[in-house]
Amino acid sequence: MNLEPARDRDVAAGLLEVLAARGETLGCAESLTGGLLTARLVDVPGASRVLRGGIVCYATDLKASVLGVPADLLAERGAVDPDVAAAMAQGVCRVLAVDWGLATTGVAGPDPADGKPVGLAYVAVMARAGAPVVRELALDGDRTAIRAGVVAACLDLAADALARHTRVVGGPVAYRG
Amino acid sequence: MNLEPARDRDVAAGLLEVLAARGETLGCAESLTGGLLTARLVDVPGASRVLRGGIVCYATDLKASVLGVPADLLAERGAVDPDVAAAMAQGVCRVLAVDWGLATTGVAGPDPADGKPVGLAYVAVMARAGAPVVRELALDGDRTAIRAGVVAACLDLAADALARHTRVVGGPVAYRG
Numbered sequence: 001m002n003l004e005p006a007r008d009r010d011v012a013a014g015l016l017e018v019l020a021a022r023g024e025t026l027g028c029a030e031s032l033t034g035g036l037l038t039a040r041l042v043d044v045p046g047a048s049r050v051l052r053g054g055i056v057c058y059a060t061d062l063k064a065s066v067l068g069v070p071a072d073l074l075a076e077r078g079a080v081d082p083d084v085a086a087a088m089a090q091g092v093c094r095v096l097a098v099d100w101g102l103a104t105t106g107v108a109g110p111d112p113a114d115g116k117p118v119g120l121a122y123v124a125v126m127a128r129a130g131a132p133v134v135r136e137l138a139l140d141g142d143r144t145a146i147r148a149g150v151v152a153a154c155l156d157l158a159a160d161a162l163a164r165h166t167r168v169v170g171g172p173v174a175y176r177g
Numbered sequence: 178m179n180l181e182p183a184r185d186r187d188v189a190a191g192l193l194e195v196l197a198a199r200g201e202t203l204g205c206a207e208s209l210t211g212g213l214l215t216a217r218l219v220d221v222p223g224a225s226r227v228l229r230g231g232i233v234c235y236a237t238d239l240k241a242s243v244l245g246v247p248a249d250l251l252a253e254r255g256a257v258d259p260d261v262a263a264a265m266a267q268g269v270c271r272v273l274a275v276d277w278g279l280a281t282t283g284v285a286g287p288d289p290a291d292g293k294p295v296g297l298a299y300v301a302v303m304a305r306a307g308a309p310v311v312r313e314l315a316l317d318g319d320r321t322a323i324r325a326g327v328v329a330a331c332l333d334l335a336a337d338a339l340a341r342h343t344r345v346v347g348g349p350v351a352y353r354g
Contacts (some may be wrong), residue, residue: 004251008348027181028212028233030212032210032219033216034215034216034218034219034224034231035205035207035211035212035214035215035216035219035231035233036212037212037302038211038212038233039212039213041212042212042233042235043211043292043320043321045287048235048236051211052235052236052239053232053233053234053235053243053244054211054231054232054233054235055230055231055232055233056205056212056215056219056230056231056232056233057226057230058219058228058230058231059225059229059230060290061234062229062230062273062274066230066232066272074328076302084223086183087198089183093333095243096239096243097242110222112180114343120296132334139217143218143220143222151300
């Protein structure tokens with residue numbers, strides 16, 4: 001796990017550079033990171049070409065009302081859940097009209113929440129055209145360290161996903177044997 | 178202008194403490210600060226009792242589509258405008274269903290934007306029951322310093338507004354002479 005702001009800045013800058021070259025846009029849906037992920041991206045000069053915005057849904061009900069996470073999913077499993085992270089990433093693509101959505105949810109502490117331990121978190125990346133990818137994290141440290149770790153992990157996941165992502169242009173092409 | 182994170186934390190903590198005692202909630206609408214204001218508030222332990230979330234509308238069109246800032250106001254004056262700041266604060270009260278809305282908009286640089294100079298910014302505070310209060314800022318420094326100054330100024334404006342705010346309970350009382 002990376003807690004170095006300078007490395008985060010490099011990952012964020014690389015991510016924005018690749019997306020700018022592809023003409024694609026990005027938005028963030030944040031819970032425990034509370035705006036830090038979006039702020040880290042905004043900090044890169046020229047970010048506005050790619051980053052359209054971010055939505056911090058710190059209160060659980062806002063994940064449903066603003067991001068469209070299914071209320072029954074939240075009621076059944078709480079906010080710290082891989083499918084919730086995926087639904088947040090999916091929701092932010094829609095609400096902010098972006099091609100790529102990043103999402104964070106987890107327990108920063110100092111106390112457990114929703115029956116989940118401090119340091120458990122999920123980060124998700126969604127490309128509008130594809131399926132969401134979610135990574136589970138178990139982080140040590142205080143609230144600040146946990147949040148910084150989640151921001152770093154989400155940026156890394158996005159960079160991994162983008163590196164693997166092959167854009168499919170147009171519909172399927174029929175070949176006749 | 179205050180650029181000291183420790184002082185910001187104290188102001189943020191004081192603000193959240195007063196609002197918690199009043200049973201009132203808070204949300205942020207951010208443009209140039211890109212999530213830093215929300216993150217500063219989230220950083221206070223126990224923030225979740227008061228802070229419900231934040232919306233970063235970095236792209237101008239999202240200020241209309243997500244926060245409900247009038248599109249003709251944005252078209253006429255651009256995003257760096259006192260009435261836009263007020264409408265952002267008003268919009269976030271509605272979208273996040275909070276009692277108090279804070280908003281930031283301005284030019285972080287390095288280049289002027291919308292015909293407005295680097296360092297010009299507006300912060301706004303809206304109490305759901307009242308009229309928005311807006312403060313104009315002219316800040317020096319690089320992008321980081323300008324953003325930090327805007328966060329500090331918005332927290333200070335909220336603290337001032339809260340100190341002056343007298344909650345009116347019930348409807349008007351008729352006195353007969």
